[in-house]
Amino acid sequence: MDDNHDEIAELLGAYALDAVDDHERVAVEEHLTRCPRCAAEVADHREVAAMLAFSGAPAPEGVWSKIVDSLEEQPPELDLPALVGPTATASSTAAPPSDGGDELAVRRARRLRGPVLRGAAAAALVVVGLVAGVLIGNDGSSSPGEEVALDSIDAVARRVLNDPQATKVTLSSLDGEDLSATAAVEPDGSGYLLGTSLPALDARETYQLWGIRGETVVSLGVLGPSPDVVAFHLDPSTEALALTIEDAPGVPVSSNPALLVGTVS
C-alpha cells in the first residue's frame, strides 16, 4: 500500500462525482489501478450517484437515429487488406464528437482489430481441440502433441521456408511495433511459424496463433510463453494468420487485440 493511500481515499467520494481537480483526478486514477479496495469504493459511490440521477425520463427524440447514422459510418466488417495495411489505424471514418484525436485513433485501431478475434466463436471452439495436438512448443509446456526434437523441427521449418512451393506469411504489428514473425505453409497445409523475435512472456501468459477466413476465427494452437519454432496445420481456405497474447493455457475464443497479423496469399 502506498504512502498517500489515506489521502487519496479521502478524495474518493468527490472523485466519483467528478468533483475533483484535474491533478487530483489523475492521482486518484493512478491509485485505483493499484488498489482494488478503493476501486470498489468508487464503484459503490457511483451506484449511489446513479440512483440519485435516475429520473425515469423518456429518451430524447431523434438521437437514436443520429447514433445509427454514426455507426454506419464506422468500418462495418472485418476487412483483411485494411487490417494488415499500414493505414489500418488511421481510418478516416466518422467519429464520436469531442474526443481527442489520439484516443480516437487508438479506438479505431482496436475496433478494426476487434473482429479478427471476436467472430465465429462456435467454429473456433470446435476446432481448437482438433488442432492443438499438432503443435509442438519448444518449452514443453504447451502441447500434448507428438514429441519431436527441436533441432529437427527447426531444420524442417527452415527447409520449408526456403521451399519455393511453400507459401510465406509475414506477420507484422498493426501498431508499428518492431515485432514480426514468419510462417511458411506447404501445399499440404503443414505450416511452421518462426517466432524467434518474439519476446518471452510471463509464465502465466502464452502466445496463441489464429487462422482467419472471413468472419471465422479458428485457433491454430497455443504456442507457450517463449515460442521458437512451432508447427501447425492450416486449412487451405485460411486468409490470414493472427497472433495474440492470452492467459495460459490459452483460450477458445480471444477477446484480445491481435499482436501480429499477416495475410496468406
Next chain:
Amino acid sequence: MSDSSHPRRPTAPKNSSMTVEQLEQASDATLVVSIGRYHEDALAEVYRRHAGAVFALSRRLLADRTLAEEIVQEVFLRLWNDPDRFDPQRGSLRSYLLAQCHGRSVDLIRSESSRRRREEKELTLAAEAGYDLEHEVWDLAVSDRVKGALRELPEGEREAILLAYFGGHTYREVADLLDTPEGTVKSRIRSGLKRMRGDLVAVGIGGE
C-alpha cells in the same frame, strides 16, 4: 418533457443476433458482450433501457437540450466503440453510463463557462446552495427510498453531495459556496455517499 411518452424501440437492426424477446430478457452485461460483436440490436436495447436516464442527467446538468442530446449520443457511441471499458464486476451498466455522462457534462460545464460561473458565484450561491436544488431532486427522483436515504443524511453531507453532483462543482467550489473548509467538504461527500449506500442496502436497494 416530451410528449410522446415512450422511447420507441429503434428500428430493426441489420446485424441481428437475438430475437426481440431474447433481447428484452438479456442482462445488461450480456448485451454489452453482444455490442462487442457489433450487434446493433444489442445497442438499441441498451439505449431503450438507459438513454432516458442519461439524457435526464445531462439535461439537468447542462440546462440545454441540444448539448444534452449530444452527450447522449456520445455516451452510446462510446459504448459501441469501446464496450470493453465497461466492467460488469465494477458495477451496473446504468451507473457506468451515468458516470460517463456526468463526467462529460461536467467537462463541458467547466470548459465553457468556468469564467462566467466564477463571476456569477454570488448568484449561484443563492440559487443552488439550498432548497431549490434539493427540491428538484425530490421532484425527479423516482424512488421514495432514494429520497428517504437522502433525507436521512446530515444536512452538510446532503448539501455537499447535491452541489457537487447536480451543480457540477468541484469540492473546492462547494467549500467556497458553503464557506466550509475543503477537507470537511471532501469528507462529507464521501461519508454521505457511504451513508446513503448503507441506508439503501439496508432496504434492499443497490446491494448485490
